[in-house]
Amino acid sequence: MSSIAEIFSESQLRELQQDRPTPLYFRLYSLLKHAILDGTIGNGAQMPTEQQLAETFGVSRITAKRAMDELAAEELVQRRRGRGTHVTYEYTPKPVRAPLVGMLQEIESMARHSEVKVLECKKQTPPARIRELLGLPDGDKALHLVRVRSRDGQPFGHYESWSAGLGKPVSKRDFARFTRLEIFRKQGLKLTHVTQTISAVAADENLAASLQTEVGAPLISLVRHSFITVAKREQLVDYLQVFYHPDRFQYQMDLEIDKA
Amino acid sequence: MSSIAEIFSESQLRELQQDRPTPLYFRLYSLLKHAILDGTIGNGAQMPTEQQLAETFGVSRITAKRAMDELAAEELVQRRRGRGTHVTYEYTPKPVRAPLVGMLQEIESMARHSEVKVLECKKQTPPARIRELLGLPDGDKALHLVRVRSRDGQPFGHYESWSAGLGKPVSKRDFARFTRLEIFRKQGLKLTHVTQTISAVAADENLAASLQTEVGAPLISLVRHSFITVAKREQLVDYLQVFYHPDRFQYQMDLEIDKA
DNA sequence: CACTATTTGTCCGTATGTATG
């Protein structure tokens, strides 16, 4: 095998020095196991010797040995005295590929391949912060829409939106069938500008239930502001807050650059 | 407090029975700590008694006591004999609002307004998956770079990258001073295509330490593939995985649409 | 064949940490 320093990073070395009560041998074992499972140390390759491990990670030989013995017990490596320890695990890249979804156009196509449940569709008084963003006078109402989008029965997105400027009434069924972008267009509203902010949040009880996950699980948060231009001024007409389940939805974008 | 069964889920109960060698008292301590930090057990509320914990989780009273003593040592709870153990931590959902950052160009400008710490900068054997993406033969090495970016002393991003195709050697100091985009350009590499995938993940111990947050806290995950074009074929030359602290970094994009 | 270096296997004694009743 190549030099041990070329396999393990300094940050990994530090990992072992953290003062957690998890046994040393187990942390070293985990480190080595990961290196084998992700193919950093390939099948057939010789592992570092107990002595090398002990010196590199600053542990006793007994501890290094214990870690390697654990690997051997799982048949990830084979140990023979005099020869050393060799990897007996064949790394095979996983075929997986999460469904990837892209920008505005693709979002519409995705919408057609998913099921929507409308939880709320009513003219309501929005929270003050959103009312101000929408430029509505005090007491005015906006269309409040809450939906959950699923794919193959698995919910992946929780959508909550506040819309102003929708003249004609829109039925609940329309929102289940069409995207809001399509509805805006049909109503003659020409969006001129959209800003999106992506972040991450922990699921609260409500979201956890909607997206069938655990409280505290990480979610992708997306806030979209949609503007129209009236009298040369930009006016927000739609505020959208989406929470996505990261295992079932990822946000992908392609950028072409350096064309010049 | 309410019934102990109403606080902890069955999966959490099982969590303690896992056959990991981490000490029992520490696992119980972690469980309780999270429940306090995320507000499941509110400030001033009474914790379960040692006896209750012991029975619920199937451990001895001493072990339950040890876990609670650890909490008390961190001043998350106050213990008084005869009265019980009470939470002394005020959970406050973060108000958020962070500096907003945008696409490639803005990323460079942001880079200039932040401090970088290089944790790793060495040619190393990459995990097999990444080695294949980079089109490297077995055993080949790539430049492994781990950095943490801070703003006003607050770390907001943890960057780990694997780069192939950097001909001339690049010093650790260069990476602290320039962005990788600039370095690629200087080396004459013309990136022609970039894909980015955004998701959300929970912080592990390592990331939590780097970004000064809690284990399990939601982080923004960004994976960037950077391609050059050689002989009309796209070739990956850089793989970047970034984890952002969502309170200190958000991903914002502006889209102009409906121009037609 | 012996000789040597390497590497794993086994054993000792000791100290500390963990978990129980």
Add this chain to the structure above:
DNA sequence: TCATACATACGGACAAATAGT
């Protein structure tokens, strides 16, 4: 709080298998 049992971790010592000289 105590006594007890077990696991972890260390350093050291020596034996046994392997490979090369």
